[in-house]
Amino acid sequence: MHPGGDRTDGSRPAEDRDQGFPVPSALLEENAEDLYENAPCGYLSTLMDGRIAKVNGTLLKWLGHRREELVGHKYFSDLLTIGGRLYHETHFAPLLRIQGEVNGVALELKATDGTRLPVLVTSTVKRDEDGEPLLIRTTLLDARDRRTYERELLRARQEAERDRERLQRLATTLQRTLIPxxxxxxxGLEAAAHYHFASTDEVGGDFYDLFPLAPGTWGFFMGDVRGKGADAAVVTSLARYTLRAAAVSDPVPVKVLANLNTALNHQVQEDEPFFCTVIFGLLTAEENDVGFHVALAGGGHPPAVLLQADGNAGYLPTPGGQLVGVVPDAQFTTATLDLRPGDTLLLYTDGLTEARTGNRGERYGDEAFLDFARSLAPTTAPGAVRALTALLDSFGEGLDDDTALLAMSVPPGERLGRPTGAKHS
Amino acid sequence: MDVRKRNRVRVSGRAGGPVVMLAHGFGCDQNLWRLVAPALEVRFQVVLFDHVGAGRSDTSAWSPERYSTLDGYAQDVVGICEELGLGPLTFVGHSVSSMIGVLAAVQEPALFEKLVLLTPSPSYIDDGDYRGGFSEQDIDELLESLDSNYLGWSATMAPVIMGNPERPELGEELTNSFCRTDPKIARVFARATFLSDNRADLPKVTVPTLIAESARDTIAPREVGAFVHAQIPGSELVTLDSTGHCPQLSAPEETAEAIIAFVQES
Known part of the structure; x- marks a missing residue:
């Protein structure tokens, strides 16, 4: 301890003072005891059990206590609000015991006049030569301004959380309008669908539907708009309602897609054309009421898969077909098939085949998917969707895009107009 | 569900010895037992774990529905006992975990040999003749604080602020896990803890029980220890010469001795 008090520049040893660096007379009045008592922060020394052993004048002034009321009688936690006391006992004290110091924790002191003083508390444990803890030294900084700032931060965070919840609700509501x-x-048909949402706060770009057109005929579609969010939702919504309206006026699949193409082609959005990939299909009940005739048209969409009653599975050739909405006279490809008892028709979006499942981020791929489909056949629509949902779940983080599934099957038990063919062994 | 991963279950100590499970309370994690565990490991097989939402538990398993009452935590304890299959064990529960242990032992008494309740309180709020030590208003104040201001912040900031470069051995582990909780999770756990009332469950305890209270504890005062002792049939009460709510830190030797003596008692 140097009775001369503090050094002004904090770098020169005390001896230097005699060599021509005059010390202002006011500083000669400074001494360690006075600095302790009237420091611009509160000082507190407590025994290891928290009992107050020493306290400085600044803290006494803040609290309105007399020294003899505190020293030897009160514990540090007695100075805290109830909330602060519980926090002290459950967090602060255990940390101090284990780490030997706790730094910059925010607590509130209770003054004798009932006011609360926000402080930042730092404590260290002083040990004896053998490393045994002797006492706790605590510094308390007035943190009123900082607390105001923190409250402001907290308020901003809560507001941001509320906005995010609103956004999620909006996205979820909008999403519900895009898929049935x-x-x-x-x-005579079993149908099942599944939608995997890649994100909870953005509207996905996949869409599908299955809906009645006329007695004995139904339309269905599966589509994918590039991108996601509000821009994609505009296209998705337009595509979905155009497809349903177009199918009513002329249900021939290739014409439905041509109508959609015209509708999308007339729209642009910030100079970007509206476009999507779609498979549209028309289901017509067979005359004997068993099974369906299916006519498909594809525009740039991954081909549908037929899982047959006999255990075979294969892609339905709707290869190529141009994206819907890009050029005025887009060409689409068509396919037809008969969906018989035990057969399952599966439509999906490329989130499935493009999921990154390999160690080095390789995609799942068309081949692996076809193998998986073969392992399922023969199946039913609910069975296929269940198995594929489990497959999607197994991709974990690798499944980074929205993915939609729609499966339709004719129950194997339907009155058989003809043999269904046993599975080849 | 991988229970061991969910609750970061650690088994150590003397294989084949009596099994002692140590459960931490609100605020920190299994590190709270670090001064007591070595003495127990010499004699017993020791099971440590983190409650879901605390320490390095799998927080993806956390949901406000399951963990808004102590029952959810009690289910987890039962689940860990069943998963480990080490036979009936002595459950040592600190603070709120003492009531979690009571619930688990009432539900599945066959899984428990003995119970040690360290600084227990079945209800923190004064109610008629019962003195929990806090008024409803006090608890509201704590919850309000947790909901709206600094307590949540400190819990978040603590790991950043408390880095200790001079003592790297404490570094990683402490700064990353000890006493750190997501404020959202802490809030739910605080409500489950401080609004619980398990007084009616105490008389249903059928396994031998030791109550170990702290001589000076503002959270679980001695009146509460006496109440728990009176309510659990045939229970024993020991008052540890310690100050504060965490005698396993402030008086680790004495706490360990009390546990050892009770486990070895026949």
């Missing part, structure tokens, strides 16, 4: 809440029942 439940697939409408079609007599």
């Amino acid at each position: 809440p439940a697939i409408q029942p079609v007599p």
Whole structure:
């Protein structure tokens, strides 16, 4: 301890003072005891059990206590608000015991006049030569301004959280308008669908539907708009309602897509054309009421898969076909098939085949998917969607895009107009 | 569900010895037992774990529905006991975990040989003749603080602020896990803890029980220890010469001795 008090520049040893660096007379009045008592922060020394052993004048002034009320009688936690006391006992004290110091923790002191003083508390444990803890030294800084700032930060964070919740609700509501809440029942057909959302706060770009057109005929589609979010939702919404309206006026699949193409082609959005990939299909009940005739048209969409009653599975050739909405006279490809008892028709979006499943980020791929489909056949629409949902779950983080599944099957038990063919062994 | 990963279960100590499970309370994690565990490991097989939402538990397993009452935590304790399959064990629960242990032992008494309740309180709020030590208003104040201001912030900031470059051995582990909780999770756990009332469960305890209270504890005062002792049939009460709510840190030797003596008692 140097009775001369503090050094002004903090770098020169005390001896230097005699060599021509005059010390202002006011500083000669400074001494360690006075600095302790009237420091611009509160000082507190407590025994290891928290009992107050020494306290400086600044802290006494803040609290309105007399020294003899505190020293030897009160514990540090007695100075805190109830909330602060519980925090002290459950967090602060255990940390101090284990780490030997706790730095910059925010607590509130209770003054005798009932006011609360926000402080930042730093404590260190002083040990004896053998390393045994002797006492706790605590510094308390007035943190009123900082607390105001923190409250402001907290308020901003809560506001941001509320906005985010609102956004999520909006996205979820919008999403629900883009895919049917439940697939409408079609007599003699089992149908099932699944939608994997890659994000909870953005509207996905995949869409599908299955809906009645006329007695004995139904339309269905599966599509994918590039991108996601509000821009994609505009296209998705337009595509979905155009497809349904177009199918009513002329249900021939290739014409439905041509109508959609015209509708999208007339729209641009910030100089970007509206476009999507789609498979549109028309289901017509067979005359004997067993099975369906299916006519498909594809525009740039991954081909549908037929899982047959006999255990075979294969892609339905709707290869190529141009993206819908890019050029005025887009060409689309068509395919037809008969969906018989035990057969399952599966439509999906490329989130499935483009999921990154390899160690080095390789994509799942068309081949692996076809193998998987073969392993399922013969199956049913609910069975296929269940198995594929489990497959998607197994991709974990690798599944980074929205993915939609729509499956339709004719139950194997339907009155058989003809043999279904046993699975080849 | 991988229970061991979910609760970061650690088994150590003497294989084949009596099994002692140590459960931490609100605020920190299994590190709270670090001064007591070595003495126990010499004699017993020791099971440590983190409650879901605390320490290095798998927070993806956390949900406000499951963990807004102590029952969710009690289910987890039962689940860990069943998963480990080490036979009936002595459950040592600190603070709120003592009531979690009571719930688990009432539900599945066959899984528990004995219970040690360290600084227990079945209800923190004064109610008629019962003195929990806090008024409803006090607890509201704590919850309000947790909900709206600094307590949540400190818990978040603590790991950043408390880095200790001079003592790297404490570094990583402490700064990353000890006493750190997501404020959202801490809030739910605080509500479950401080608004619980398990007084009616105490008489249903059928396994031998030791109550170890702290001589001076503002959270669980001695009146509360006496109440728990009176309510659990045949229980024993020991008052540790310690100050504060965490005698396993402030008086580790004495705490360990009390646990050892009770486990070895026949």
